[in-house]
Amino acid sequence: MNSIIIDGLSFSLPLFIIAIGGIYSERSGITNLALEGLLGFGAFTGGLTAAIIYQFTAIGGTASMYIALFAALIGGMVYAMLHALLCIRFKANQVISGVVINILATALTAFLTNQINASLFGKASNRFVLEVSPRFSIPLLSEIPVLGAFFTSIYPFEIVILAVALIMWYILEKTPYGLRLRAAGDNPQAVDAAGVNVEMIRFSAVMVSGAMSGLGGMCFAYSISSNVSPSIFSGYGYLSIAAFIFGNWKIGPTFWACILFGFARSAGYSLVNVLALPSAYSDLVLTLPYIITVILLLFVSKANKAPKSLGEVYDKGKR
């Protein structure tokens, strides 16, 4: 039971922060299928930073982890500007742009990782190995039966994610910027008429989605494998898209969708362990979140309401 909660949380939370980025982008009116590529590129940047720190500096494990998380955030943000440029400045089809960015990220990071490993660190490898993230338990709280697991073996990034998520929620729901962003996804003409630059709003929202994806991607790298390798592209970006769609593009419900996915996954693993099934079954478990997605889609699609102008190029002249 404990491992279901512990592993569930450490999977759900990175998913959640990536989904928040997606919400920012899509509530502003820009379809973002690029989350997969953004999280991968962000993790690549973070992994590279961690490798450089390990090789060339004396900075210790925990500090280097925070620096790597920050670098991943910046990397995702910069890479997201490509999506923003294509969709906003050049009015490209947003779906195609998203897909292209995903494919490009896979190829680019694989190539760069190999090249950098060979030239900078003098070894042939397709991955950046990370130092193992420390984990901690909160005294007293972690000793509560069952629920104590929520406070046991926590990755530091989980706290970072919760803090960032809270800030992101506040900005979206309570500040002028958030109001304008939400309005831009519904009726950009109204935003324009109010004297607000729609393109700036959307551009910044896509950058935010890149930053959140980068952060989330790096967290996955620490929690799942302690390295950044091509296996970072295993569909978590798409899963987070599914999560915020189930969450109706709202941060609160999206949180629960992420929790559901994370716990379904960790419960599946536990089941395989408890029943002592052959390891091939754990691959089957990996499909669990996606199967849930398909089933949920049957039920929630009807009640769902996407931002009204989602995916539409904003054209001032149009009435």
Place this chain on the structure above:
Amino acid sequence: MADDIVVLDHITKRFPRIVANDDISLSIKKGEIYALLGENGAGKSTLMSVLFGLYEPDEGRIFIRGKEVKITSPREASALNIGMVHQHFKLVSDQSVTENIILGIEPTVKKLGLFSKIDIKGARERIKKLSADFGLDVDPDAKIEDLPVSARQRVEILKMLYRDAEILIFDEPTAVLTPQEIESLLSVIKSLRDGGKTIVLITHKLDEIKKVADRCAILCRGKLVGVYDVDSISTQEMASLMVGYEYSDEVNKEEYTGGESILEVNNITLYNQDKVKVVDNVSFSVHKGEIVSIAGVAGNGQVELADVIAGMLTPSSGTIIYKGNDITDKTIRERTEAKIAYIPEDRQDVGLLLDYDLSVNLALKSYYHEPYCSKGILNPSEFRKNGEMLIKQYDIRSSEGCSTIVRSMSGGNQQKAIIAREISLDADLYIFVQPTRGLDVGAIKNIQERIIALRESGKAVLLISLELEEIMNLSDTIIVMYNGRIQAVKKRSEVTANEIGYYMMGAKHEA
């Protein structure tokens, strides 16, 4: 001059094919209701867009409160206390009234001296006060998508007031409203004036001008015809000046003589999605050379009935016999092929492909036939030929002729395009649903004359209209619908407008 708040001095604005405003000079006094009257495409909206900073004039100067200004964006207009309610509202549908009003100028408060946060509470109070001051009844917490059109319009007005607008421009504000809503809007406009605001009212409805305006400027084909005190000019004179020729609202037509039956509607009943009976056991017939009109207050099942006859809805029970054949289960195309023409109520959603050009739209019902299409390949030059002919014949005004994207055309000209397309089908039965809604008097008269001409040439016409005057002018037979049922069937010659009005209210029942 001292109390002139807005002065437009020799404004000229040209578009590629048309001079929208030709050397127009106006001065508007502070605290008056100034009407801008003209047909669709006369240049009213363009002129006000110049004042609101949406277009830059090619020539001329603008003075606000005696100072010359250059207005290059709505933002600058807003800074000069100019506000505008557009024909198409600019509202965010999934947000509240308050959020919509403060968008772009959100007031903030500091939380814990650290985080700044939108001051929704303060904004809500101010909006409440403003709406009380000017008699605008709006709930600041309601979501836009839950509000009716008239309330959305009041939100747009509040938006201007919240921005301290002194000069309020209304672009055809009554086009989307019901008669009762129009009354209350006009009284709001009056109370705004009494509160010291200056109002510019763009319209082509003469009776509204008579009711509220102090002065009116009349535009015709881009030129200023003159500025008149509303008290000293009759609506008849205004109409003539506006259309540019002697106008008379009388329609001449021959006495109806009777002909063979074209359409028989038998016991049609229709339930809507919510299982409510919207059309209830309706039967009637339409003959050659006859105009049958269905009168009724909006929402009494007339439009649904027309959709059933046109094939857009399937009746729950009953049959439709057209020229002796049962067409109840026929597709829309089969009906078109059988020569039924349909001018739908919603011209933008049902009648046109807004993002396609005019020549395509004018051939929408025949594009798959020779000569438009031969051996499965479309022939663009035939589309053009047909388009150019109809544009000329029906005086459809557009900036680029056949290749004009229909979305960019004015509502009146969009309607003309639909009517041109349908009449050119040479059908035997014409169904018109609100053919003149939102059009100016010149266009209305033109369309009404065409309907009469169809009748003279022996066509059967079914007309559904909310305008009692139109029904009285055109019909041979009048059917009044109330609550989905036929309330009365009368010969035009045997009934007065008042009687029809009573039936429309459901007052008198006649089996």
